[in-house]
Structure formats: C-alpha cells, structure tokens
Amino acid sequence: MGLFKRRKSRATRRAEARAIKAKAKLEARLSAKNEARRYKSQQKAETRALKAQLRAQRESDRSALKVAEMQLKAAREGKLFSPGRVRRLLTVARLLAPIAVPLVYRASIAARGFADERRAERLGVPLSQLGQFSGSGAELSARIAGAEQSVRQVAQKKPKDAETKQFVAAITERLGDLSAAVTAAENMPTARRRAAQAAIAEQLDGIDADLMARLGVA
Known part of the structure; x- marks a missing residue:
C-alpha cells in the first residue's frame, strides 16, 4: 500500500511538473504575443x-x-x-x-x-568689383577703371611703339587726374558736384573714343 502511494505521489508530482511547464510555456507565448501586439501598436502610434x-x-x-x-x-x-x-x-x-x-x-x-x-x-563692371565703387561718382569711377583696363590693352597691343607709349602715358595721367576730380566732387555742394561730374563725363567720352580707335573698334 505504501509503495502504491509513493508511486502515485511520484506520478502526481511528474504530472504537476508537466502541467507547470506547459503553463509556463503558454504564459510565455501569450506574453510574447502581447508584447508583439503592444510593440506593433506603439509603432503604429509613432508612425501616425x-x-x-x-x-x-x-x-x-x-x-x-x-x-x-x-x-x-x-x-x-x-x-x-x-x-x-x-x-x-x-x-x-x-x-x-x-x-x-x-x-x-x-x-x-x-x-x-x-x-x-x-x-x-x-x-558696367563685374559684380565682384562692385564694392570698389560707391557714392554719387560711382559710375564715373567705374568708367575710369574700365578706361584704365583699355589703356593696358593698348599698351600690350604695341609694347615697343614709341608713339603708343606716349599715348598710354598721357591717357594714364589724365585718368589719374579725373579720378582725383571724382573724389573731390563728392564733397561739393549738389549743383557744383553735378557740374563737375558732367565735365568729367565729357572728358571720359573723349578718352573712350580715343581708346576705341586705338583698339580698332571705332
């Protein structure tokens, strides 16, 4: 009788152990499913x-x-x-x-x-050089800078010609004087400044014509 009880008790314990193990597996699966659903729901909420x-x-x-x-x-x-x-x-x-x-x-x-x-x-100047010209005489200063560049082109065209050298020297000096006149005109009263700038512009017209002729444009 005692042997039967021990065997029954042993069988019962084994059955209980199997039941506990099965329950643990089931709970683990359910927990994993719940975690997956929670994660999926969280992902959807974050996406929204x-x-x-x-x-x-x-x-x-x-x-x-x-x-x-x-x-x-x-x-x-x-x-x-x-x-x-x-x-x-x-x-x-x-x-x-x-x-x-x-x-x-x-x-x-x-x-x-x-x-x-x-x-x-x-x-009439490149955008990169715009900062070099300011004030009411900016346009005249830009024209003088352009004329100086043309003078250099004339000098390069006939570097050994004596007459060309004299012309370049004379025009360079005149352009220097006109540049100083533009600067001086900035501080003059409005009427005098406009008259001075008009005179400078007229002289630049003549210089431009001479330079274009030397370069074969006119």
Whole structure:
C-alpha cells in the first residue's frame, strides 16, 4: 500500500511538473504575443505621430516660403507693405520663426544680390568689383577703371611703339587726374558736384573714343 502511494505521489508530482511547464510555456507565448501586439501598436502610434508632424512641417514650410516669396517680390519691385499687411506677416513670422527666419534671410540675400547685379550692370563692371565703387561718382569711377583696363590693352597691343607709349602715358595721367576730380566732387555742394561730374563725363567720352580707335573698334 505504501509503495502504491509513493508511486502515485511520484506520478502526481511528474504530472504537476508537466502541467507547470506547459503553463509556463503558454504564459510565455501569450506574453510574447502581447508584447508583439503592444510593440506593433506603439509603432503604429509613432508612425501616425511622425506623419502628422511631417504634414504640419510641410504646411509651415509652405507658409514660410510664401512669406519669403512675397518679401522677395516686394524687394525686387521696390514696393512697401501696408501696415495691415506688415502686421499679418509679422504674426505669421512669429508663429513660424524657426522656419521662416532662415527662409526670409535667404530671400533678403537673394534680393540684395539681384539689386547688386542691376547696379553692376548699370556701372558696367563685374559684380565682384562692385564694392570698389560707391557714392554719387560711382559710375564715373567705374568708367575710369574700365578706361584704365583699355589703356593696358593698348599698351600690350604695341609694347615697343614709341608713339603708343606716349599715348598710354598721357591717357594714364589724365585718368589719374579725373579720378582725383571724382573724389573731390563728392564733397561739393549738389549743383557744383553735378557740374563737375558732367565735365568729367565729357572728358571720359573723349578718352573712350580715343581708346576705341586705338583698339580698332571705332
């Protein structure tokens, strides 16, 4: 009888051990499934949040770009915004400052570059040399610089010709005098400055004609 009880007890323990092991496996599978579902749900939530953030970012970018384009257009056309329009733009700019500020900065740089290109074209000088010419006599200074370059070309064309050397020396001296006159005219009263600049321009016309003739253009 005791042997039967021991065997039964041993069998019971084995059965219980198998049951516990099976239960543990089942719980592990359920836990893994729950963890997978939780992870999948979390991934979906993060994806939805990211998509919403990207949509909001695109809307902000479009709004900021519109503000920048309006300011660039106004800068190119030389127009001013009305007070109400300025207030609206400032409100938008405050809301979109992290995005709008760099865009507006780039737009202002582009507008400044456009204005510089127009000014360089008017003066007839490369954009890289624009900073060398300023003030009311900037155009005359640019013309003098261009004439000096033409003088160098004339000298290079006939480097050993005595008459050419004399011409180059005379024109170089005249251009130096005219450059000094342009600088002096900047400090004159408006009427005198305009008269002086007109006289300088007339002399430059004659020099340009002589140089073009020497270069075989005229």
